[in-house]
Amino acid sequence: MADLHLAVDRSRGGLAGQIAGELREAIRSGRLGRGARLPASRDLARDLGLSRGVVVEAYEQLVAEGFLDARVGVGTRVASGPVTRAEPGLAVRSDEPGANYYGHRPTSPDLSAFPRQAWLAAIRHVLATLPGDCLDYGDPGGVAELRAELAAYLRRVRAADTDTGEVVVVTGVAQGLSLVVRALVESGAGRAAADGDHGPLPAASDGAAPAAIGGESEGAVSEGAVSEGAVSEGAVSEGAVLLAVEEPTSPRQLPLLRRAGARLTGVPVDAEGIDVAALARTGARAVLLTPAHHYPTGVVLSPRRRAELIAWAADTGAVILEDDYDAEFRFDREPIGCLQGLAPDRVVLAGSVSKALAPGLRLGWLVAPPAVAAAVRRARGELDLGSPVIDQYALARFLSTGGYDRHLRRMRREYRRRRDALVGALAEHLPGVRAHGISAGLHLYAELPAGWDERRVAEAARACGLTVDPLPSALVIGFARFPEHRIAEAVRQLRVLTDRQDVRT
Amino acid sequence: MADLHLAVDRSRGGLAGQIAGELREAIRSGRLGRGARLPASRDLARDLGLSRGVVVEAYEQLVAEGFLDARVGVGTRVASGPVTRAEPGLAVRSDEPGANYYGHRPTSPDLSAFPRQAWLAAIRHVLATLPGDCLDYGDPGGVAELRAELAAYLRRVRAADTDTGEVVVVTGVAQGLSLVVRALVESGAGRAAADGDHGPLPAASDGAAPAAIGGESEGAVSEGAVSEGAVSEGAVSEGAVLLAVEEPTSPRQLPLLRRAGARLTGVPVDAEGIDVAALARTGARAVLLTPAHHYPTGVVLSPRRRAELIAWAADTGAVILEDDYDAEFRFDREPIGCLQGLAPDRVVLAGSVSKALAPGLRLGWLVAPPAVAAAVRRARGELDLGSPVIDQYALARFLSTGGYDRHLRRMRREYRRRRDALVGALAEHLPGVRAHGISAGLHLYAELPAGWDERRVAEAARACGLTVDPLPSALVIGFARFPEHRIAEAVRQLRVLTDRQDVRT
Secondary structure (H helix, E strand, O other): OOOOOOOOOHHHOOHHHHHHHHHHHHHHOOOOOOOOEOOOHHHHHHHHOOOHHHHHHHHHHHHHHOOEEEEOOOEEEEOOOOOOOOOOOOOOOOOOHHHOOOOOOOOOOOHHHOOHHHHHHHHHHHHHHOOHHHHOOOOOOOOHHHHHHHHHHHHHHHOOOOOOOEEEEEOOHHHHHHHHHHHHHHHOOOOOOOOOOOOOOOOOOOOOOOOOOOOOOOOOOOHHHOOOOOOOHHHHHOOOEEEEEEEOOOHHHHHHHHHOOEEEEEEEEEOOEEOHHHHHHHOOOEEEEOOOOOOOOOOOOOHHHHHHHHHHHHHHOOEEEEEOOOOOOEOOOOOOOOHHHOOOOOEEEEEEOOOOOOHHHOOEEEEEOHHHHHHHHHHHHOOOOOOOHHHHHHHHHHHHOOHHHHHHHHHHHHHHHHHHHHHHHHHHHOOOOEEEOOOEOOEEEEEOOOOEOHHHHHHHHHHOOOEEEEEOOEEEEEOOOOOHHHHHHHHHHHHHHHHHOOOEO | OOOOOOOOOHHHOOHHHHHHHHHHHHHHOOOOOOOOEOOOHHHHHHHHOOOHHHHHHHHHHHHHHOOEEEEOOOEEEEOOOOOOOOOOOOOOOOOOHHHOOOOOOOOOOOHHHOOHHHHHHHHHHHHHHOOHHHHOOOOOOOOHHHHHHHHHHHHHHHOOOOOOOEEEEEOOHHHHHHHHHHHHHHHOOOOOOOOOOOOOOOOOOOOOOOOOOOOOOOOOOOHHHOOOOOOOHHHHHOOOEEEEEEEOOOHHHHHHHHHOOEEEEEEEEEOOEEOHHHHHHHOOOEEEEOOOOOOOOOOOOOHHHHHHHHHHHHHHOOEEEEEOOOOOOEOOOOOOOOHHHOOOOOEEEEEEOOOOOOHHHOOEEEEEOHHHHHHHHHHHHOOOOOOOHHHHHHHHHHHHOOHHHHHHHHHHHHHHHHHHHHHHHHHHHOOOOEEEOOOEOOEEEEEOOOOEOHHHHHHHHHHOOOEEEEEOOEEEEEOOOOOHHHHHHHHHHHHHHHHHOOOEO
């Protein structure tokens, strides 16, 4: 095992970030080679005189970024490099704005296109017609009118099976996943098949409270509010669910999943989507994935893998959490139906209006097997008593009058033009950059030429007005928020900057 | 110890309800006398061959109803009878509509008076003026404009200290309390001073999952969704916070508090409010109370008790959760300032628009010490990413333009007339009934003549159109939802019914 020579300065704080930074440098410099094994978090923590949670957090950050691999029974190793990545490189930094939970992301829709008049008309209709009694506490699972409209919409557009699956209204995918994981923890349904070493992604244990990976420096949320050692081993690990997540994945969801009681284990994604054989080896009985358009690479889960995944779930009784985050936007053919429609007894579909309308509406849904739907509904009745009712009736109205479909058709055309502009401009001005995952969604995955430093390219891209997140040897580039001519111009400027500046490592 | 002779029929289901019903009858019949000690939940569970959680749930139900007392180190006894109650009697039944979390309650406001035009105008203003970027994910602690308006409002109307305390937007008192308890569990701040037997209100342990007290028969939330033994001892008890609640209290909040990680212990309320000496004896380091207008009795916390309470919190470092649920409605003089204004470093104030506007808006607030506020904001960032932004801006607009104050003034006048009508009609037609807690709020506490059966009176009252909840030897009667003449007529009819029917035990 390599001697890590990690230098940690306690007086600077942010210990997990320091360790992650040192390890990143060691990997980038080649001091830690591909496949090199890292010490167990417990051992490294003891060597450094730190709590184990700090090391776990650093490892988890690097797994999310793709620098490290974590496998059950194998431990933590330097990643050998998933298909879509050339080299491990610098990834999302905690001091970058895109690393926050909120605020603009490359996946954000064009909020200037929010249908204000149509939405106001829906609210006006609700306030003119809704009986006063409906302004009381609503059903915590959602008002019946909206659940019925969503069921019809998801049946039609996503091929969801809403006869077997039940629709529950939530505030978004975040709350939906959080409540489903809690329900799995409570029911014991998602426990791992076998106990053992599940790699470096256990729940926060003897160390620091769970911190927002990539978001820990977001000033206004005080670190000090939740003290060290806050989440005890017993409180989280006892009933924790081993949840497999795609690798790479969006680091934004990890703290949320952990807070809900999940221990996380990564499973690689290749050109066909998640590696189901590797998933089976984790022993996990729950998996979260983005089959329609993998984040960040944009890979679509292949038909073969879909079949394997569903067979695995049927054999093992596992639960599949399907994050359908941008499935409305498919440009070159009809949307691919959701997994939920194929295995409604094993899949929980989670979606929202965040990409179609606006994240600020906080309206989303689950389609879940009846027992899961009931548990989530009950949990909301014991958490926040459900979503605001006027907004729910307004969305039901917007769906029933066809306003939602009209808005989506318009935005699909517009986003397709913007995607074409970005892909075309990259081909023209930056031919060394390879665009992946362009058939759907609001972002593409741009693989950088060998030797380029994605952090420097990201800085240059932002200076040109693009919305990007750096990943190892790649950028996630959003194209939804700008008109075509601005996208083309921004890429042209980026070429000038990359020619002029040294963007190489 | 009395031999309980409990008959439980497994085939009927609802075991906790059956045990509670048998114990109620034993107490009502005098078979279990005042002060009689009950077996430990573990022992009774073993005798009956049931899981302990079932017995805990039954005991908890009866403590919430006022039949039983639970004291640290003393165990569970038949209540000796709080000041405002004559005799233990039949209380909220789980099959009554008022027992649900949602749906009309005696404390519900008049929703037909919801200011639809003014609210629509506020939404229209927001949609006409809000920059598109503000439709993205908002700050999970609430948008700055609303937090500033709420701070000014609470300073002015509730004498809150919003310089020391920080305002956080939540979806209501329910979510606010849930997140604060979770923050206390995580920080360890609310742990009990001494360990030991905290009476019959521990977190659900080896038995059934926490069920909605008084709401368990609400059909649509399936009991089966969360299996037996779902919440393990380790997962909840490890970091659980011992939280003192008033006795009697609203049973609706208990499942929510337990789910958030609280173990509950009851503290009696007398004519001056919560008994602070008894509170101190519990060893709790957190207490939830309704100082402005105790639910259900309407008692206002006396100045002496306020001072004692704050001294206790200062001495012990305890946290006071102040549920300010209907403080806007005070009829005979100005509202009494909140506790938070007296001890902003020890008190978390929780309020909402549910009484002033409508529960369905799901808009509320906390004013909390900065560390608690930061923990709650962070927890929302890892749970649901905050409240809908358009609604938040609309409430800010409604506050800043004076619309909220105008609506409150109008409703205060109207509710005062309705209260006067109810109090006058009771005095005229049912002079044996004594009305308490009439100076504030949207309900009164009606003490029934000795020997009356509150369940039968409640049935008769509902038949006359009143909104009531039965409590031991008393009714909670709401007066907000009906015009004066209907209230007077309903009480007149009730007199006829009570004369005609046998409402005696």
